[in-house]
Amino acid sequence: MKKTDLLFTGLFLLSMGLITPAIADPVHDALYKDEVAWDIVEGLTTEVGPRQAGTEAETRARIWSLAKLKMLGFDNVRIENYQMPTWVRGEESAEVLSPFPQKLAVTALGNSGSTSANGLEAELVYFDNLAELQAVDDDQLKGKIAFVNHAMQRTQDGSSYGAFGGARFIGPNVAAQKGAAAIVIRSAGTDYHRNPHTGNTNFETGVTPIPAGALSLPDAENLLRMIKRGKPVMLKLILTPQNIGMQPSGNVIAEVKGSTDLPPIVIACHLDSWDLGTGAFDDAAGCGIITAAALKVKETGMPKRTIRLLWAGAEEVGIWGGKAYGEKYKNQPHALAMESDFGADRIWRVDFKLPVSAEQLGNDIAAALAPLGISRGTQPAGGGADVGPIIAAQNLAIIDLQQDGTRYFDLHHTPDDTLDKVDKMQLRQNVAAWTAVLGLVANYEGSLALDSKL
Amino acid sequence: MKKTDLLFTGLFLLSMGLITPAIADPVHDALYKDEVAWDIVEGLTTEVGPRQAGTEAETRARIWSLAKLKMLGFDNVRIENYQMPTWVRGEESAEVLSPFPQKLAVTALGNSGSTSANGLEAELVYFDNLAELQAVDDDQLKGKIAFVNHAMQRTQDGSSYGAFGGARFIGPNVAAQKGAAAIVIRSAGTDYHRNPHTGNTNFETGVTPIPAGALSLPDAENLLRMIKRGKPVMLKLILTPQNIGMQPSGNVIAEVKGSTDLPPIVIACHLDSWDLGTGAFDDAAGCGIITAAALKVKETGMPKRTIRLLWAGAEEVGIWGGKAYGEKYKNQPHALAMESDFGADRIWRVDFKLPVSAEQLGNDIAAALAPLGISRGTQPAGGGADVGPIIAAQNLAIIDLQQDGTRYFDLHHTPDDTLDKVDKMQLRQNVAAWTAVLGLVANYEGSLALDSKL
Numbered sequence: 019m020k021k022t023d024l025l026f027t028g029l030f031l032l033s034m035g036l037i038t039p040a041i042a043d044p045v046h047d048a049l050y051k052d053e054v055a056w057d058i059v060e061g062l063t064t065e066v067g068p069r070q071a072g073t074e075a076e077t078r079a080r081i082w083s084l085a086k087l088k089m090l091g092f093d094n095v096r097i098e099n100y101q102m103p104t105w106v107r108g109e110e111s112a113e114v115l116s117p118f119p120q121k122l123a124v125t126a127l128g129n130s131g132s133t134s135a136n137g138l139e140a141e142l143v144y145f146d147n148l149a150e151l152q153a154v155d156d157d158q159l160k161g162k163i164a165f166v167n168h169a170m171q172r173t174q175d176g177s178s179y180g181a182f183g184g185a186r187f188i189g190p191n192v193a194a195q196k197g198a199a200a201i202v203i204r205s206a207g208t209d210y211h212r213n214p215h216t217g218n219t220n221f222e223t224g225v226t227p228i229p230a231g232a233l234s235l236p237d238a239e240n241l242l243r244m245i246k247r248g249k250p251v252m253l254k255l256i257l258t259p260q261n262i263g264m265q266p267s268g269n270v271i272a273e274v275k276g277s278t279d280l281p282p283i284v285i286a287c288h289l290d291s292w293d294l295g296t297g298a299f300d301d302a303a304g305c306g307i308i309t310a311a312a313l314k315v316k317e318t319g320m321p322k323r324t325i326r327l328l329w330a331g332a333e334e335v336g337i338w339g340g341k342a343y344g345e346k347y348k349n350q351p352h353a354l355a356m357e358s359d360f361g362a363d364r365i366w367r368v369d370f371k372l373p374v375s376a377e378q379l380g381n382d383i384a385a386a387l388a389p390l391g392i393s394r395g396t397q398p399a400g401g402g403a404d405v406g407p408i409i410a411a412q413n414l415a416i417i418d419l420q421q422d423g424t425r426y427f428d429l430h431h432t433p434d435d436t437l438d439k440v441d442k443m444q445l446r447q448n449v450a451a452w453t454a455v456l457g458l459v460a461n462y463e464g465s466l467a468l469d470s471k472l
Numbered sequence: 473m474k475k476t477d478l479l480f481t482g483l484f485l486l487s488m489g490l491i492t493p494a495i496a497d498p499v500h501d502a503l504y505k506d507e508v509a510w511d512i513v514e515g516l517t518t519e520v521g522p523r524q525a526g527t528e529a530e531t532r533a534r535i536w537s538l539a540k541l542k543m544l545g546f547d548n549v550r551i552e553n554y555q556m557p558t559w560v561r562g563e564e565s566a567e568v569l570s571p572f573p574q575k576l577a578v579t580a581l582g583n584s585g586s587t588s589a590n591g592l593e594a595e596l597v598y599f600d601n602l603a604e605l606q607a608v609d610d611d612q613l614k615g616k617i618a619f620v621n622h623a624m625q626r627t628q629d630g631s632s633y634g635a636f637g638g639a640r641f642i643g644p645n646v647a648a649q650k651g652a653a654a655i656v657i658r659s660a661g662t663d664y665h666r667n668p669h670t671g672n673t674n675f676e677t678g679v680t681p682i683p684a685g686a687l688s689l690p691d692a693e694n695l696l697r698m699i700k701r702g703k704p705v706m707l708k709l710i711l712t713p714q715n716i717g718m719q720p721s722g723n724v725i726a727e728v729k730g731s732t733d734l735p736p737i738v739i740a741c742h743l744d745s746w747d748l749g750t751g752a753f754d755d756a757a758g759c760g761i762i763t764a765a766a767l768k769v770k771e772t773g774m775p776k777r778t779i780r781l782l783w784a785g786a787e788e789v790g791i792w793g794g795k796a797y798g799e800k801y802k803n804q805p806h807a808l809a810m811e812s813d814f815g816a817d818r819i820w821r822v823d824f825k826l827p828v829s830a831e832q833l834g835n836d837i838a839a840a841l842a843p844l845g846i847s848r849g850t851q852p853a854g855g856g857a858d859v860g861p862i863i864a865a866q867n868l869a870i871i872d873l874q875q876d877g878t879r880y881f882d883l884h885h886t887p888d889d890t891l892d893k894v895d896k897m898q899l900r901q902n903v904a905a906w907t908a909v910l911g912l913v914a915n916y917e918g919s920l921a922l923d924s925k926l
Contacts, residue, residue, distance in 0.1 A: 064697045067574030075573075119529075120521030120750070123887060211665045212749070212887035236890040240750070243518045295666070296574070296694070433577060433666035436690040 044314040044457065045386070049450035054090070054313055055306030056442055059362070061086065062289075062305070063296040063437045071290040071332035072104030072265035079289050083270040083305075083329055090313060092272035092327070098346065099268040100331075102338040105129055107216075107293060108258030112202065112231060115139060115252040118244050122237040124202065125294065126257045127186060128218035128335055131227035133200070137256035138163075138229060140199045144245050148184045151192055160197035163253050164189070165245075167238060172208040175367075176360065176423035179206065190219045190230035200229040200255050204238035209428035212236055216292050217431045218335055229257040269339045270329040272309075274316045276460065281353040282324035283460050285312065285452075286340070286404040288333035288359060295435030299426065303440060303448075304358035305329050311452030321460035323353060330404035333359070334431075337403050344407025353466040354415040354459060357402025358452070361429070363422040364444045365392050365451045369399040371416040373469050379462050383417070386454040390447055395420070415466040417459065419451050498768040498911065499840070503904035508544070508767055509760030510896055513816070515540065516743075516759070517750040517891045525744040525786035526558030526719035533743050537724040537759075537783055544767060546726035546781070552800065553722040554785075556792040559583055561747060562712030566656065566685060569593060569706040572698050576691040578656065579748065580711045581640060582672035582789055585681035587654070591710035592617075592683060594653045598699045602638045605646055614651035617707050618643070619699075621692060626662040629821075630814065630877035633660065644673045644684035654683040654709050658692035663882035666690055670746050671885045672789055683711040723793045724783040726763075728770045730914065735807040736778035737914050739766065739906075740794070740858040742787035742813060749889030753880065757894060757902075758812035759783050765906030775914035777807060784858035787813070788885075791857050798861025807920040808869040808913060811856025812902070815883070816894045817876040819846050819905045823853040825870040827923050833916050837871070840908040844901060849874070869920040871913065873905050 062069075062079065069079035080097050087095045105128055112124035140163045145151040147168050166189050170182035185203045193201040205215035214232040221227045233241065244251050270289060276282065287304030291297020312325050330339030368387050370380045384394040399416040401409045409416060422444075429435045459466075516523075516533065523533040534551050541549045559582055566578035594617045599605040601622050620643045624636035639657045647655040659669035668686040675681045687695065698705050724743060730736065741758030745751020766779050784793030822841050824834045838848040853870035855863045863870060876898075883889045913920075 060697070064694055065572045065701075067572065067694075078573075118519045118521065119532075210888075210890075210892045211667065212890070213666060236888070236892050239892060240518055240521075240890070243514070247519075434664075434690070436664075436666070436694070438664045438690050438693060 044318050045450045045454045048311065048314050048453045049446050052310050052446045052449045054310035055445050055449050058086065058306035058309055059298055059302040059440055060437055062302040063298045067296045068293045069289065069291050069297060070293040071267050071335045071338065072102055073106065076267060076290050076331060080268050080270050080331070083289060087270065087272040090309070093275045095272040097268045097270055098342065099266055100338060100342040101264045102267045102332050102336070104262050104265040105335070106260055106262055108132065108260060109256055110231065111256045112233070113254045114244065115254050117249045117251065122241065123212040123214055123234040124231040125214040125216045126259050127190065127216060127230045127232055129220060129227060130230040130257055130259050132258045132260065133229045133256055135258060137254050138200055139252060139254045142245065142251045142253050148189055151189060154196065156196045159193065161199050163255065164193040164198045164201040165241065166201065166203045167242060168204055170206060170208065172424055172427060174422055174424050175420065176426060179427060182206065186217055186219055186232065190228060191221050191225055194221060194225050194228045198228060202231045202233050202255070205232040205234055207235065207427045207430065207432065210235050211434060213432040213434050215431045216294055229255055231255065231257055267331040267338055269331050269343055272327045274312050274321060274325040276322055276324035277320045278322045280323045280463065281351040282326045283456070284326045284328055284352050284355050284405060284408060286328040286330055286357040286402060288330040288339065288404055290332050290334055292334055292431045294431065294433045296437065297435060298437045298440055299361040299429045299435045300431065301359045303362035303445060306445065307358045307448040307452055310449040311456050314449070314453040315456045315460060318457065322463055323460045325456060325460050328404060333403055337406065340404035341407050344411050347408060348411040352408060352412055352414055354417065355401055355405035355409050356417050357405050358419070358448070359402050360421040360423055361426045362440045362445045362448065363425065364447045365390070365419045366422050367395045367420040368392055369395040369397060369418040369420060371399040371468070373415065373465065373467060376464055376466060379458065383455055383458050386458065387451055390451050392451060413468055415468055417455055419455065421448065498772050499904045499908045502765065502768050502907045503900050506764050506900050506903045508764035509899050509903050512540065512760035512763055513752055513756040513894055514891060516756040517752045521750045522747045523743065523745050523751060524747040525789045525792065526556055526721050527560065530721060530744050530785060534722050534724050537743060541724065541726040544763070547729045549726040551722045551724055552796065553720055554792060554796040555718040556721045556786050556790070558716050558719040559789070560714055560716055562586065562714060563710055564685065565710045566687070567708045568698065569708050571703045571705065576695065577666040577668055577688040578685040579668040579670045580713050581644065581670060581684045581686055583674060583681060584684040584711055584713050586712045586714065587683045587710055589712060591708050592654055593706060593708045596699065596705045596707050602643055605643060608650065610650045613647065615653050617709065618647040618652045618655040619695060620655065620657045621696060622658055624660060624662065626878055626881060628876055628878050629874065630880060633881060636660065640671055640673055640686065644682060645675050645679055648675060648679050648682045652682060656685045656687050656709070659686040659688055661689065661881045661884065661886065664689050665888060667886040667888050669885045670748055683709055685709065685711055721785040721792055723785050723797055726781045728766050728775060728779040730776055730778035731774045732776045734777045734917065735805040736780045737910070738780045738782055738806050738809045738859060738862060740782040740784055740811040740856060742784040742793065742858055744786050744788055746788055746885045748885065748887045750891065751889060752891045752894055753815040753883045753889050754885065755813045757816035757899060760899065761812045761902040761906055764903040765910050768907040769910045769914060772911065776917055777914045779910060779914050782858060787857055791860065794858035795861050798865050801862060802865040806862060806866055806868055808871065809855055809859035809863050810871050810873070811859050812873070812906070813856050814875040814877055815880045816899045816902065817879065818898045818901045819873045820876050821849045821874040822846055823849040823851060823872040823874065825853040825922070827869065827919065827921060830918055830920060833912065837909055837912050840912065841905055844905050846905060867922055869922055871909055873909065875902065
């Protein structure tokens with residue numbers, strides 16, 4: 019019998035259910051066949067769509083998620099509600115009045131103040147970056163509209179968001195303190211579409227929020243070209259968001275029950291999304307990935323440790339879900355935390371924060387991930403936004419599976435964050451990596467309590 | 473003296489103005505150094521921006537163009553006005569009401585009818601393509617909203633626009649005739665951004681226009697996923713465009729005067745753009761290309777034939793400028809027509825429609841273009857929209873320089889048609905090719921009158 023004949027006979031018997039492979043490989047299964055992660059992203063984006071925290075759409079998302087996680091066979095599936103302050107978008111437009119009249123694509127940043135319905139007209143004052151805004155004398159900005167540019171570039175590790183995101187994070191607060199009437203920034207993003215990037219900004223207590231908008235990159239560059247021609251540029255800005263007070267939000271929680279009383283592993287994604295897109299990359303993908311992987315581990319038999327899934331609410335607007343989880347469970351011991359919240363592209367690096375005693379676990383995980391094209395980082399893992407509060411409360415061990423962020427800031431917080439951007443093959447690589455890690459860590463019986471020095 | 477020394481000495485003397493090269497090569501000059509084309513695209517998109525036909529913005533564009541063409545040293549620079557019926561965009565939004573409430577990105581097609589300010593709510597009826605819409609019984613569509621999908625793909629020659637554009641060109645008229653309340657189509661485009669593609673649709677005389685919108689590709693695919701789940705889909709559509717009657721539009725015309733009375737060459741682009749973008753690709757680039765090339769020819773000495781530049785008005789909304797030109801000049805003999813209106817990417821093919829007697833001219837042009845990576849087509853040239861009327865009136869010879877359309881329908885008629893999409897190197901290749909062709913054809917003294925059989 020030739021080798022090929024033998025192979026085909028084997029496949030034939032397998033397909034007839036006459037033989038079963040001795041050991042199912044859940045990692046390869048995830049890599050080549052997983053449909054669960056895609057199904058969750060497809061379902062959330064199609065059947066719910068945008069699901070801004072505190073809105074009725076986020077409530078629908080929780081109901082959808084509860085049913086989905088029950089249907090998938092998870093244990094202890096539940097919603098845990100809380101209340102949170104809610105800001106909602108209104109009308110938004112921007113228009114150069116002179117010297118070169120034309121409309122610009124703008125969107126309000128979360129927590130932006132509001133213009134009147136008729137808008138605000140004022141002269142622009144240009145700043146190359148946040149530091150220039152911070153350095154300007156108050157009297158040069160009073161009653162005017164600050165325009166803050168920056169030089170954010172695409173990076174695999176997403177580090178440019180931290181480096182250049184300040185224009186969004188604190189620029190509006192700085193401008194408000196200096197008496198500006200409003201502020202527009204170049205979107206904290208990397209794509210050249212006329213879709214500005216929203217995202218929260220924050221005003222300090224006692225600082226009255228001013229209207230704060232983001233321009234798309236083509237618009238920011240067009241505006242800069244106008245400014246460089248040397249004449250005063252007058253802008254009309256209409257942004258009419260509102261604060262609608264405390265509203266219900268909530269976390270959706272599900273578990274794969276473990277066979278022992280060892281402290282559980284908590285793994286998180288966030289269920290809420292910004293309102294402009296359908297939240298496929300940010301963060302339905304994360305929920306799909308962690309859920310599909312937990313299910314794969316469950317299918318191979320009950321793990322030693324419980325795996326708890328936290329589909330957090332209200333991450334985008336202040337990590338309200340993560341804070342509620344941390345507060346509620348601060349006295350229940352956890353072993354380790356992980357989070358998936360950086361899109362749907364492939365994992366390229368693993369970072370650890372483990373006790374010295376668990377060195378072998380780290381080595382085993384790194385070895386299991388290497389065939390998936392994942393290398394080991396040299397810096398300690400930091401966790402994610404939603405597991406941040408419980409990590410802080412308990413000084414938890416962490417494993418980070420770092421995703422390729424090269425195109426993340428093309429999509430993040432924009433209307434373009436939709437299902438078509440998700441690459442199913444890369445999504446499956448995520449599920450495979452998570453499956454490998456969860457299979458090892460949830461069956462690890464040694465202590466994961468960090469050495470006090472860490 | 474070594475060769476390199478000789479070269480540098482030559483360059484030094486050249487740079488000091490001490491010697492002049494015997495023959496300037498305007499084609500290489502265009503390819504490596506042209507700034508005129510970029511300058512026109514940059515200027516129009518920055519200082520004017522969107523310039524929809526019949527609006528005040530198009531008037532500003534004519535004034536800008538008149539000054540620019542005079543400044544560049546053209547002869548007989550002038551505006552030739554006409555009146556045209558004008559349609560302008562209003563509010564626009566689309567929202568799935570059930571079973572999966574969420575907003576969709578929509579834009580009105582040119583000539584769309586209007587909903588009330590409160591919008592229209594109706595059930596969707598899905599069609600895979602235009603033929604399915606054409607085949608449906610009227611009673612299945614009456615009072616409902618048709619949703620027409622299609623399978624347009626990106627192509628180098630842009631042929632898929634003709635093949636699949638029918639959903640936009642005539643779909644609304646078909647739906648209106650069958651009693652539909654409104655129609656939405658998958659945008660006639662190829663990009664996956666939430667920026668729908670506008671463009672004219674036309675209703676036959678006697679057919680009352682219905683609201684007609686285009687959805688972005690991500691939205692069309694999301695809507696299709698909803699429909700495939702089997703429940704009726706209710707849509708709320710707000711589109712409030714208006715017809716504002718006859719408005720002034722106009723052509724801007726400039727010439728490079730020829731040394732003989734031989735009939736002129738007419739070369740066209742269009743000055744108007746759709747309102748959503750800044751009309752960089754469509755068609756400031758075309759105006760930049762033909763103008764820079766004509767200038768290069770002028771710089772090498774007066775050509776035998778006059779080169780007339782037609783920066784046509786109102787192409788997008790019915791070729792009103794091209795028709796006005798054709799009518800005004802139908803009794804003034806022309807030799808040959810060319811047009812640039814397919815973006816800013818490189819030219820890959822040249823097509824001819826020349827008399828048999830001009831075979832050598834065609835061969836010379838093809839030989840001149842080959843080093844630029846341009847091959848010779850096998851089909852007769854067809855001309856462009858704006859030169860169509862004068863070609864039809866006089867049965868003119870034509871040369872088409874075909875641009876790479878691979879990404880043209882990512883940008884065409886969308887907010888994303890902005891300066892940042894123009895690749896300066898490819899733009900210069902266009903100028904070089906046009907310079908080569910104009911240099912040969914404007915100095916060709918033989919007859920270009922087509923044989924009667926053509």
